[in-house]
Amino acid sequence: MQPANQGVDVMEYLGKILLVEDEESVRYSLELALSTSGYNVITASDGIKGLSWIMVSSRFTDTFDLMIMDVMMPMMNGVLLLNKLKQFKMTIPTLVITGCSDAETLAKLRESGVEYILKKPFEPNEFLAKVEELMSKNPKKTRANGELSSAKSAPGKS
Numbered sequence: 001m002q003p004a005n006q007g008v009d010v011m012e013y014l015g016k017i018l019l020v021e022d023e024e025s026v027r028y029s030l031e032l033a034l035s036t037s038g039y040n041v042i043t044a045s046d047g048i049k050g051l052s053w054i055m056v057s058s059r060f061t062d063t064f065d066l067m068i069m070d071v072m073m074p075m076m077n078g079v080l081l082l083n084k085l086k087q088f089k090m091t092i093p094t095l096v097i098t099g100c101s102d103a104e105t106l107a108k109l110r111e112s113g114v115e116y117i118l119k120k121p122f123e124p125n126e127f128l129a130k131v132e133e134l135m136s137k138n139p140k141k142t143r144a145n146g147e148l149s150s151a152k153s154a155p156g157k158s
Helices: 024-036 047-058 078-087 103-111 124-137
Strands: 016-020 040-044 066-069 094-098 116-119
Touching: 016 024, 016 047, 024 040, 024 124, 040 047, 047 066, 047 078, 066 124, 078 094, 078 103, 094 124, 103 116, 116 124
Parallel strands: 016 040, 016 066, 066 094, 094 116
Antiparallel strands: none
16 A cells, blocks of 8 residues: 555745745845745735735634745835734734834834844845744744644745
8 A cells, every 4th residue: 555645745844934025026036045945935015915914824724934024115014014913913923124224113123023123235144044043933833733834835926
C-alpha cells in the first residue's frame, strides 16, 4: 500500500507573512527575498488591502505570523492600519519599513506596539536577519488538527 501523499510535494513554510507596501518594485523585491528564504508571503499594495487580508485570515485559523508594512501609503497609511487592528482587538507582530523620519509618526508607531522600525534604504541581509529574529520570537501557531498554520497555503499576491 502506498502513502496517500506519494508524488505530491508539500512545501512547509517557515511562517506566514503579510507584506503591505505601496511601491511595486520594493514589494516585489521583498516578496522575492522572503519567499526564496522559505516564507509564505501574501502581499497588499495599501493599508486597506492589508486590512482586508487580515480580516479574511482572522476568520480562519490561518493567521499571519508577521506583518511587514510601510508607513506612507495611499488609501490607508501604516499608523491608521495599526489603529484599525487595535480597534478590532487584533495584534500581529509588526516590522515597519519606512523612509519616514517624522518623529511624531515614529512615536505613534512605537506606541502602537511595533516590534521594530527598519529605515529605508536597507540591505537585504539586514532585512532578512530582522525578519528571522522577529519570527523566532513568535513560534508557529498550530491549528486544532495539528497542522502548521503556515504550511497550508502557497505564496500569493494581491
